[in-house]
Amino acid sequence: MATSLKNLSQYSDKNIIDIKSKKFGILVSEWNEEITESLFSGAVDTLLKHGAQKENIFRKNVPGSFELPLAAQWLAAMEEIDAVICIGCVIQGETRHFDFICDAVANGITNVGLKYNKPVIFGVLTPNNQQQALDRAGGKHGNKGDEAAITAIKMLGF
Template sequence: MATTLKNLSEHSSKNIQDISSKKFAIIVSEWNEEVTEALYSGAYQTLLQHGASKENIIRKDVPGSFELSLGAQWCAQDGSIDAVICLGCVIQGETRHFDFICDAVAHGITNVGLKYNKPVIFGVLTPNTQKQAMDRAGGKHGNKGDEAAITAIKMLGFNN
């Protein structure tokens, strides 16, 4: 498992650029709120620590992870938004619903980034249990929200 080899909150400083003038949208799924609020906190704090201003971080909530793609599209089409960070958590259940949702969300978020030619970051946990989710939302494996924010920052620096 990747997180046993690397803490999600650790990153290299390569391709970290000045983001003081960059505007970020963070789309947060309300489903699995305990997890997604922790992911949001990690992403928000990481952006601030790297120089983003509070007024340039916009938060939008959607009902569940499935709605992240459309929420991301609505934010990405706003020309003033430089990067979109999608945060959610889909925990494995007893049915195949998990597979369909995870697949749709991954493809949807990818397609939004390609359509708008800007970073649209997949910060969605897909664990087997609530404990695994919490371990990756600020627990022993770090915070996927931190990783998502760093990914957005690094992608903004990709062409510089």
């Protein structure tokens, strides 16, 4: 969680494996595109920084965060994909819709990782407002995309 004491773009270099031959599927929600594009850029930059080959990073777009679990399942089912990173942003609104979407997405992504026994990473922001999202998509709290990518790398080294 990003707070004044923790920046999403700061992480330990412990347990970083060689990922030159690893293949990453990155799913990007088109909803809240300004945020998700920044998260995607952070994830790709971090993967490349740690040795991933550009040709081994595959991007697919989905309409919204709710669609991330099914798309993650499709990618995770592909033997050549080593890890899936799910990028999305659901901003709190005036109704309970936020609660249902966030719960479904979190549970769905978790279940895909367990089903396919490979890293399926939750890179979904669930802020209260647009400013909190911007703060976590390359703003004052770093970039959740960086965190998602380094999590994928470290889980591959488990």
